[in-house]
Amino acid sequence: MHTTKLLTTAVTTTLFTTAFLTACSTPHQNTDANNQASSSNVITPSNSQLQAETKIASLDTIASAPRVLPKQMGSNSYHVMPPMPMPPSVQNHENYQDNKANPVHRTIEDAISTFSIDTDTGSYANVRRFLNDGQLPPTDAVRYEELINYFNYDFTNAMRKNNAPFKVSLETVKAPWKATNNIIKVAIKSTDEISDGASRTLPPSNLVFLVDVSGSMSSKDKLAMAKSSLKMLTKQLRKQDTISLITYAGNTEIVLPATQGNQQAKILAAIDRLNASGSTNGEAAIKLAYQQAKQNFKKDGINRILMLTDGDFNVGVSSTDEMLDIIKRNRDNGVSLSTFGFGTGNYNEHMMEQVADNGNGNYSYIDSVNEAKKALIDEMSATFNTVAKDVKVQVEFNPATISEWRLIGYENRILADEDFNNDKVDAGELGAGKSVVALFEVTPVGQKGYLNTSRYQATTSKPTTDMSNELGYLKIRYKAPQGSKSKLLEYPIVNSVNTPSNDLKFALAVAGYGQLLKGSKYTGSWTYNDVANYAKQGLSKDPLGTRHEFVKLVKLADALK
Template identity: 50%
Template sequence: MSPHRSSFVRPLAVGFSAGALLALAACSASGPEPEAQASKAEVAPVLRERAAKPAAALEMLAEPSQKRMAQLAHAPAPLADVLPPGYRDESREQYQAYADNPVFAVSETPVSTFSIDVDTGSYANVRRFLNGGQLPPQDAVRLEELVNYFPYAYPLPQGDAPFGVSTELAVTPWNPETRLLRIAIKASDRRVEEMPPANLVFLVDVSGSMHRREGLPMVQGTLKLLVDQLRPQDRVSLVTYAGASQVVLDSTPGSDKAAIRGAIEQLTAGGSTAGESGIQLAYQQAQKHLMKDGINRILLATDGDFNVGISDFDSLKQLAADKRKTGVSLTTLGFGVDNYNERLMEQLADAGNGNYAYIDNLREARKVLVDQLGSTLVTVAGDVKLQLEFNPAQVSEYRLLGYENRALKREDFSNDKVDAGEIGAGHSVTALYEIVPAGAKGWLEPLRYQPRTQPESGAGELAWLRIRYKAPGTSTSRLLERPILRAQAQPIATASEDLRFAAAVAAFAQQLKGGRYTGDFDLARSIELARSAKGEDRFGLRGEFIQLAEIAQSLQTSGSPQTRALQ
């Protein structure tokens, strides 16, 4: 990949395309003054990166000297000045593809093991697509991140446990033969005033691709919201990276808000993207000012499109995994469109023991860094793993909804060296299983030669739930165990508002991905279910979801070529 990462632009309103300009540049380079001329390889990156006005480009071609190239490379020619209103470059966004979790027969695979996930970036990213009049790519939809985006009234922890655990069972809205089992985890919240002192490093991508409304300006607005929450005992550093990385603001107390805001406001975008260099410098800065009993966290704000230094996916993940051992966690805040690397952002946060959010507007920024600041910064339980053992006398088949990228091997559950997800203060975590009661019609054909045995013990139990977690600062996990007792599944109409709403969101996510398991249960019925469970909706999030589902419904039925291509 070229160090200059802006792709060729489509033909401009004045009749020139970047490809045509590059061709002219190449022809001009064969003129009569070879010693003073720019080569095609030299001109192309400049035109790509600067997206210069055609007049400026033609002026350069008329006098293709190194001096003229330098003038053009630094000329203030933003992309918005040369593109028609509403223009969007060809999308180069990157998403990780995961197949839906398969159906398991309890007689063959009675145990399900996975790591919890409190990321919410997928929901905000899906919202961005829908508000832009497009259905999201299927790989952009992660069911658990959509479900976990919303607050739920789950029971709070009791005793010395860092989180409460509860379960609920109802008839599955999209399949009357199956049951929907909800496992709910809720950590107690913590006010900002009660948080430990924080050593924060703002790591900001100021490369050329962030020179757009959804890029650096949105980052600046987001970080200034967080500055308002800082206390005198907190400290903030600001590190930037483009072609190179630098410390823009050394560690500064949270009481000096004017200095921190000033450093943020003076940032400008341009150049290539040495992301690995920036991450290394940010960890150095965090380690330099490490607070032994405080919060030590890097907040990486970028579109994730690294192209200088280490840029391959596995190496960057390993870098974050290695650095988390220093006691510094990494939260990723995704910005931008068209070239957004969501795959990297989500998994960098996982590897760095942090969380991932996508910021599509300042309301989302406020949700993540003001309303839920404790959840974002304060970890109450680390390496949290869930394991469910189903009773074959009660359940014949099951499938886990979502968490495809969090699956663990059965033996990983008791291995404290295997990394898992973290729970922040106030976080709600929901896991949904669709299960087939013993004797009911399931997805799998029965085996002819499989011995059929019914256990004599545990007949009153549907499943056995195990949860492992580590207290902050410890390396040995603790184990919670409890039975999930057999219960008459209630109709979905009488289930709790939280279960009904989570079910509506889960159905919506599956429908966006093709609806393999939802049958005739369409978006209209998901909307109806969500409306019935809207409840108090203090922050308006459930109402917004209903509106987004209505947009998706209109896009799915519009029949436009663009919509069909995205489906």
């Protein structure tokens, strides 16, 4: 983990420096000896950035947070509002986990990939925020799987086995950025579809709103946005739901004890009273939130803490590990914790993601009211209602047919191979109606890959009887939401290269976009224009307008490069 200092630029503004409270957290447990944040550079405007401003100005519509206007009478199209004017330049101190892309593996040396699913989407909205502010994101802010899984997919060839709460879809297609390589898609799709009436079909909910009201939350893109988000969610509540509201700054306070969801005027009034001041005592707040959730626990219902903050914990927690220990001790009691990130400047994304991952919840970044609507209303079932927990994926590649492979994304979700069968090892949760996609780039035996040929080791393996037509073998483990023992599903990956579905074309476009943003060495001659053209083939099903908006973001990234 390191602290990245960024400088948002505008063409006509004068640069100035602003002091911020710096988020305090120690490095992730897998990092090296340095327990202090590494020094980093301030990015100042370059000639290329100034040239980019001219290119941006030429775009018909600059992409923004998904400000999708309702369909007009007699129209079948959605409209995306232009962005707000670019704010004055400020110096930012934002915190991201080191995030280096997965390497290429030689199959005869390492044939197995094991990882947890990831349904977080925060990286996509956070990257969008940087682009809309006129600069490329820091590479550590780009997580491929969160970009891809921001979108919902409807894979028609999905298979359901043994009454699992999800279907599995497998596709093998040509890699769009390297003609001699293939892409193997592994997709998991919940059998419970997202619907407009999701709140009516959800189990009774016990929700604790845990809101950061410290001084760092005073800007309009933080507490004001958080309050708007909670108001939208409040209007979806029912009599069978229970809501509590806790605030934290230097001290913690129960602003609203457990209240029935149909008492919306009372809940909205409590939200309206929130104001920002003071420092941030995150540890005491989380402890109190879990206490409140346990007091109002709903058996067979949804019990979840919604933490709304910029992640700037500066009192009460001496280390990230201390914070996570509190969360781990509580997650097995049936109370999950989701984080919703707000704002810029001192944003601590590393903390936000770790808290949600260890709390068996979701991490979302809210850069607009419309993103809040997407996360809390449009995809309410996926955000709150878990249909499978501790979902793990393991793929074993056949060295007789695959010489090299790499997993695109999931870098901070990699598991040891032996952890796949260990039910004590935590993994990601799958929400109702949610789809999760993992993409592998593979090199068929006989084709030139990325790695040099080994001098002393055989380059091929004799195929095992009756398995020469397999590219690999997929295993998935999952638990029921209240279960403790995992169930196993198995699927052969057949050696058959097909034409990609439109959904897969779109997912590949998003993967290419992420790799270009990160400066990947694996995309060959692929350009942002290629990404946009590929994405346009998957725009037919786009009820929220997010896929069309993605194409605009690609053009914006191209202008800023």
